[in-house]
Amino acid sequence: MKLDLETAIGQLEQQIKSDRFVRAVLSGRRRNMHTEFERIDIKPVQIKEEIKWQLISSDGKKDLTKNVSLDFDFHNLFKSGYANLLVETESESFQLRITKKDEALLSVSKVKLNRDLAHDRQKQRMLAENNPVFKALEMSDMLGRIKPSKMDKYKQVDEFIRLMDQSISSDLATQKDISVVDLGCGHAYLTFAVAEFLQSKYQKVSVLGVDERIDSKEHNEKVASKLGVSANFVAAKIADLSSHPVDIAIALHACDTATDDAIYWAVKNQAKVIMVAPCCMHEMQTQITSAPEPWGLLTKYGLVKERLVDLLTDSLRAQILKILGYRVDIVEFIGGEHTARNILIRAVKGETTATQLDIDRYQEFLTQWGIKPYLSKLLEKQLEAATRGDIK
Numbered sequence: 001m002k003l004d005l006e007t008a009i010g011q012l013e014q015q016i017k018s019d020r021f022v023r024a025v026l027s028g029r030r031r032n033m034h035t036e037f038e039r040i041d042i043k044p045v046q047i048k049e050e051i052k053w054q055l056i057s058s059d060g061k062k063d064l065t066k067n068v069s070l071d072f073d074f075h076n077l078f079k080s081g082y083a084n085l086l087v088e089t090e091s092e093s094f095q096l097r098i099t100k101k102d103e104a105l106l107s108v109s110k111v112k113l114n115r116d117l118a119h120d121r122q123k124q125r126m127l128a129e130n131n132p133v134f135k136a137l138e139m140s141d142m143l144g145r146i147k148p149s150k151m152d153k154y155k156q157v158d159e160f161i162r163l164m165d166q167s168i169s170s171d172l173a174t175q176k177d178i179s180v181v182d183l184g185c186g187h188a189y190l191t192f193a194v195a196e197f198l199q200s201k202y203q204k205v206s207v208l209g210v211d212e213r214i215d216s217k218e219h220n221e222k223v224a225s226k227l228g229v230s231a232n233f234v235a236a237k238i239a240d241l242s243s244h245p246v247d248i249a250i251a252l253h254a255c256d257t258a259t260d261d262a263i264y265w266a267v268k269n270q271a272k273v274i275m276v277a278p279c280c281m282h283e284m285q286t287q288i289t290s291a292p293e294p295w296g297l298l299t300k301y302g303l304v305k306e307r308l309v310d311l312l313t314d315s316l317r318a319q320i321l322k323i324l325g326y327r328v329d330i331v332e333f334i335g336g337e338h339t340a341r342n343i344l345i346r347a348v349k350g351e352t353t354a355t356q357l358d359i360d361r362y363q364e365f366l367t368q369w370g371i372k373p374y375l376s377k378l379l380e381k382q383l384e385a386a387t388r389g390d391i392k
Contacts, residue, residue, distance in 0.1 A: 001106055008096050008104035009078045012087045016042065016053075016074055020089040022113045022166075026082040027332055031100040033081035037064075040082075046117035086331065090115055093329050109329050112170040112348070126161040126197055129154070133196045136226045137189055157193045159333050160252065160275070163346060164194070167273050168201070171348050172247060177204040181246045181271075183238045183262035184254035185209035188220040188231075194250065195231060207231040210241055238262050246271045253279040257374050263317060264378040267324060274326070274347040276317075277333060283374050284313045292368045314343055316373045319362045321347045323354040323386050324379070359387050 003011075016024055024042040029035055037057040045054045045067060052067040078085055085096040093111045098104055118124060127133065130144025139150040146154045172178065178198060182191040191209045198205045209220055209231065217235040224231045234241070238254065238261040249266035251259060259278040266274045288309055291299040299305040318328045326347035333344035366372060376383060 003104045003106050005079075005098065005102060005104040008106045009075060009085075011106070012078060012085055012094055012096060013074050015087045015089055015092070015094055017070065018089060020091065020115065022088045022090060022115050024088070025086040025332060026077070026084070027086075028083035030081050030083045030098055030102070035081040040077075044115065044117055051117070084332065088113055093331075110327060110352075111329055112327070113166050114169045126158050126165065127193055131196060132227065133192045136223050137187070137192060139189070153189055156252070156333075157190050160190060160250075160277070160344070161194060161197050163331065163333055163344060164248065164250070164273070164275055165197070167275075167346060167348050168248070171350075172272060175247070176202060177206070178202045178247045179206040179208075179245045180248045180250065181208045181210065181244060181266075181269075183210050183241070183249060183251040183265060184258055185211050185220070185233070186216055186252075188216075188223065188233070190250065190252050191220070191231065192223065192227065192229070194248075195229060206245070208244060208246075209233040210236060210238060212237045238265060241265055243269055245269075248273045248275070250274075251276040253277055255279045256282050260317070260373075260375040260378060263321070263375055267321075267379060267382065270349070272349045274321070275344060277342075277344045278310075278314055278317075281310050281313045284309050284371065287371045288369065290370075312369075313373065314345060316362070316365070317375055318345055318347075319358070320373070320375055320379060320383065321345070323359055323362060324382055325349060325353055325386070327352060354386065 012024075015021060021044055026040040026042075027038070037059050039058045041056040041058075043054050045052055047067060052069060053072055054065065054067050057064045083098050085098075087094045088111060090113050091110065093109045095107045095109075096104060129140055129146045134140040134146060134154070135144070139154060140146050168178075178201075180191075180194055180198070182188065182194070185191045188209050191207060195205055195207045207230075211217065211233070212235060214235045217233045220231070220233045224233070238251075238258055246266065246269050249262065249269070249271040251262035254262050254276070256279070259276050259281075262276055263274060285306065288299065288305070290296065295308075298308050314330060318330055321328045327350045328345065328347045331344050331346065332342050366376075
């Protein structure tokens with residue numbers, strides 16, 4: 001919804017100072033404005049029985065951490081030039097985008113997060129740099145430090161696990177065993193890191209890595225043997241993968257429709273948590289030859305059209321999952337300085353059902369644009385059942 005900028009920022013400030021606040025992220029840059037840092041992460045911490053706000057500011061090369069008191073001036077920080085402001089509480093996610101015209105577009109979605117007040121003077125990593133997993137993957141040196149050439153990969157994996165942990169802590173915490181399927185695992189950096197992280201949380205962790213390249217399967221099996229972990233790998237396309245038990249389905253940068261194949265497989269196999277970070281997307285680009293007005297102003301420029309359609313594709317993926325009964329949010333899971341492909345779709349299967357308004361808006365959008373997402377073709381039967389209200 002469109003709000004006055006002062007009003008929107010006031011709402012975010014109110015949430016960040018509440019006792020349900022979990023985290024905030026400031027990123028992007030408003031038109032004709034300069035920011036001192038590329039990204040700022042904010043979280044509550046408890047230091048000597050006192051609650052403070054921890055600000056971790058990144059310039060793309062190093063992180064600067066400082067702790068501030070509850071009366072810190074967030075209002076001016078929010079107005080200091082950042083274009084994308086995310087504030088999450090234990091139950092709601094507030095995403096504010098400030099346009100080039102300084103218009104405030106605020107969206108609010110439901111989430112289930114845990115408030116963590118743990119404090120670490122260094123940024124608290126989900127897995128330490130000297131973890132044996134990173135040595136086996138040749139990401140760290142002999143002193144247990146992540147190699148500079150692998151630091152971006154390490155930070156991607158770390159933030160992915162952090163966001164996954166928020167979901168499992170609130171929705172899968174009571175399970176004794178857990179199963180993970182990594183769809184399009186490549187050389188399994190994320191696969192092994194997730195498996196290692198979950199070992200301390202569950203009695204049994206089952207892991208399956210899927211990639212169509214045989215050399216990836218062979219490489220990953222050697223790493224698994226070196227680490228002495230029980231993980232299975234198959235060489236197959238995601239679309240050809242047979243059914244398999246799964247609690248958490250993950251896919252990091254599966255190209256084009258492979259992301260849709262991953263979501264389809266996860267839904268079909270009743271995954272409780274789905275986390276996908278899409279990569280390049282071409283299928284929808286070919287469908288849009290013209291756009292309903294006034295969107296033609298954007299789609300006539302090739303580069304702008306490409307970026308717009310990428311966003312449309314991910315938004316429609318999220319809406320489809322919402323219609324199918326998932327609680328969905330879209331977050332920036334790593335700063336743009338590490339990878340341009342930094343959007344994460346996170347979906348948790350819940351007891352909620354989509355409203356008729358959700359369904360109507362989705363169908364109206366497809367009609368206006370004259371498109372049919374590839375994912376909707378794969379999930380056609382499930383979507384038909386959902387719109388009739390008899391999905392299980």
